Amino acid sequence: MESFASTVTSQVFHLDGFDVNGTTRSVSICYWYENSVRSSWDAFMPPRILERAFYKTLEEFPVLAGHLKADASSRMYIDVDKDNLNMPVYTDTCCEVEYSTMQESGFNIHKLPINMGSKSGIPEPSRLVGGKIVPAHFRIVRFKNNGGVLVYSRIAHYITDGYGYTQFMNRWAEVSRWMQRHQDANAAPLPERQYIHDRAFHAAYRTKQTTALEPKVIDSLTTRTMFSRWLAWVAPETRARIFKVMSGPTNNTSCYFHVSAKQMEDIRASVQKHAPEGIRYSMNDIFTAYLTIVVGQAKEKESTDWWSKPIPAAIRAIFGNRLGKPVGLVTGTAVNIRTRLSHPDANKFMGNMAIGKSIKVPSQYIQTEPTAEALSPIALEMHQAISTVDERYAGKVGHSVNKKPDSYMWRTLRSLKWRNKLSISNQSRFAHYDVDFGAGIPSMVRHAPYPSTGYVFIMPANPKTGGYELDISVSPAVGANLVRNNAWMKLVDKYDTYL
Numbered sequence: 001m002e003s004f005a006s007t008v009t010s011q012v013f014h015l016d017g018f019d020v021n022g023t024t025r026s027v028s029i030c031y032w033y034e035n036s037v038r039s040s041w042d043a044f045m046p047p048r049i050l051e052r053a054f055y056k057t058l059e060e061f062p063v064l065a066g067h068l069k070a071d072a073s074s075r076m077y078i079d080v081d082k083d084n085l086n087m088p089v090y091t092d093t094c095c096e097v098e099y100s101t102m103q104e105s106g107f108n109i110h111k112l113p114i115n116m117g118s119k120s121g122i123p124e125p126s127r128l129v130g131g132k133i134v135p136a137h138f139r140i141v142r143f144k145n146n147g148g149v150l151v152y153s154r155i156a157h158y159i160t161d162g163y164g165y166t167q168f169m170n171r172w173a174e175v176s177r178w179m180q181r182h183q184d185a186n187a188a189p190l191p192e193r194q195y196i197h198d199r200a201f202h203a204a205y206r207t208k209q210t211t212a213l214e215p216k217v218i219d220s221l222t223t224r225t226m227f228s229r230w231l232a233w234v235a236p237e238t239r240a241r242i243f244k245v246m247s248g249p250t251n252n253t254s255c256y257f258h259v260s261a262k263q264m265e266d267i268r269a270s271v272q273k274h275a276p277e278g279i280r281y282s283m284n285d286i287f288t289a290y291l292t293i294v295v296g297q298a299k300e301k302e303s304t305d306w307w308s309k310p311i312p313a314a315i316r317a318i319f320g321n322r323l324g325k326p327v328g329l330v331t332g333t334a335v336n337i338r339t340r341l342s343h344p345d346a347n348k349f350m351g352n353m354a355i356g357k358s359i360k361v362p363s364q365y366i367q368t369e370p371t372a373e374a375l376s377p378i379a380l381e382m383h384q385a386i387s388t389v390d391e392r393y394a395g396k397v398g399h400s401v402n403k404k405p406d407s408y409m410w411r412t413l414r415s416l417k418w419r420n421k422l423s424i425s426n427q428s429r430f431a432h433y434d435v436d437f438g439a440g441i442p443s444m445v446r447h448a449p450y451p452s453t454g455y456v457f458i459m460p461a462n463p464k465t466g467g468y469e470l471d472i473s474v475s476p477a478v479g480a481n482l483v484r485n486n487a488w489m490k491l492v493d494k495y496d497t498y499l
Contacts, residue, residue: 004055004065008082013063015076015158016199017401018352021408022157023068023076023236024122024243027165028448029427031151031435032107034099038146044439045149046180047092050140053176053437054090061168061350063159063197064088068123068133074232074405078135078159088136095141099148106256106496107444109152112141122244123156133240135159151437152448157352163336164350166430167195176437196349204343206395213396224406232406253479254449255472258494261461264468267372267491274376281379284386284426288331289370289378291456294488295422295474296329296366298481328366331378332358333424335386337394355397357385358421370487421454428460428468447471453478467493 035044065085066078105111123133141150155165178190231239268286275281334354338346359381368374401408432445447457450473459469479497
């Protein structure tokens with residue numbers, strides 16, 4: 001750590017509106033590595049090299065060592081002070097659990113007899129650092145008899161998005177491999193990379209025109225209330241505590257499903273036959289449509305079952321059947337705008353660069369079997385929604401969310417309590433399975449259990465198993481309904497549910 005501290009220059013990173021929305025979330029991923037050839041402790045994921053490589057990588061990501069603060073106008077920024085660094089938490093420990101036990105459990109992190117840190121998912125103040133918000137946690141767990149290693153990492157979303165997260169992890173892995181080779185005098189030098197953290201980069205593509213944005217989009221991005229203004233005014237630590245309370249108790253079930261990549265491609269090909277001319281559905285479109293139907297059905301059954309209980313049924317009898325009537329589902333996903341910008345350095349930018357797009361799917365589209373014909377209209381609507389995001393659109397949204405310090409805050413507040421939603425984070429396009437620390441690619445990559453309901457995380461197709469890992473966070477009743485859905489379970493090779 002001392003070597004990293006000596007390289008730090010004090011600097012400030014002013015957060016963008018895209019970043020501020022991430023103050024309620026973290027990006028948390030688990031990378032599992034099996035020591036299949038039983039290499040020695042010093043040869044398989046060597047502790048000292050991983051730690052040295054970590055701090056070497058931090059030199060290129062100094063934003064991970066800053067304090068989250070707000071200025072007099074309530075605009076948030078990250079203060080990297082070389083004399084008062086806010087270091088990520090880094091630990092490397094051993095446990096008495098066999099790696100094979102974790103493998104048999106489907107890599108269920110809840111089977112570990114180790115406290116992996118906060119379960120809230122919200123970057124919150126820690127007493128370990130004087131009540132300040134810790135920007136990131138990195139925990140390496142080594143299993144009994146050197147059978148394997150878990151690399152668990154959690155980075156506050158206000159620092160970066162899923163793309164930036166994988167850039168950090170792959171750079172850490174690259175430095176680790178280089179350090180292991182560097183013992184050879186003829187080893188090649190460490191490849192140079194450039195990472196842009198300055199949020200001023202956004203100015204390169206933004207415009208002040210907002211007329212082309214739909215009024216409902218502008219309203220959802222910029223609606224202001226006395227409460228949202230107050231939240232923008234309070235200290236970041238206080239705001240984090242309020243968000244944690246508002247998110248409510250973690251009464252949710254984390255459902256893990258392994259879905260065959262071949263089956264999903266077969267479904268995509270079938271749905272494609274129903275697409276309008278000139279439209280080619282992506283795998284994201286197909287996942288969105290399929291999950292909207294099966295999760296929507298599970299949620300509507302939960303509502304129906306609740307309203308059939310004696311007391312709710314009596315209330316419904318008095319006030320009419322409109323109470324508890326299925327209303328459909330709002331399904332949203334994040335669009336990485338880097339690939340939609342003409343700027344040559346867009347892929348080097350590590351701040352948040354994603355725009356959420358959502359569709360409202362009526363109940364009649366959900367209460368049907370997920371046939372190719374039924375999936376196509378939902379896939380088409382999501383495809384068209386995502387297609388509206390281009391450089392001009394991104395610039396206008398960016399201008400809207402930065403008008404005031406509390407811009408976007410109301411949308412953030414609503415997302416904490418918006419029950420009738422499904423948020424899909426499609427990580428399958430990111431290079432998680434390239435994170436090779438020198439012992440080969442991971443056996444499994446899974447998103448850490450998420451504490452709020454209505455979220456789906458899709459990880460990349462596993463090169464070793466040929467399938468996608470999905471972690472779905474829903475209420476216990478919805479989770480139970482999902483595993484009873486025959487159409488969904490026909491796609492699933494393996495599954496597990498746990499609180």
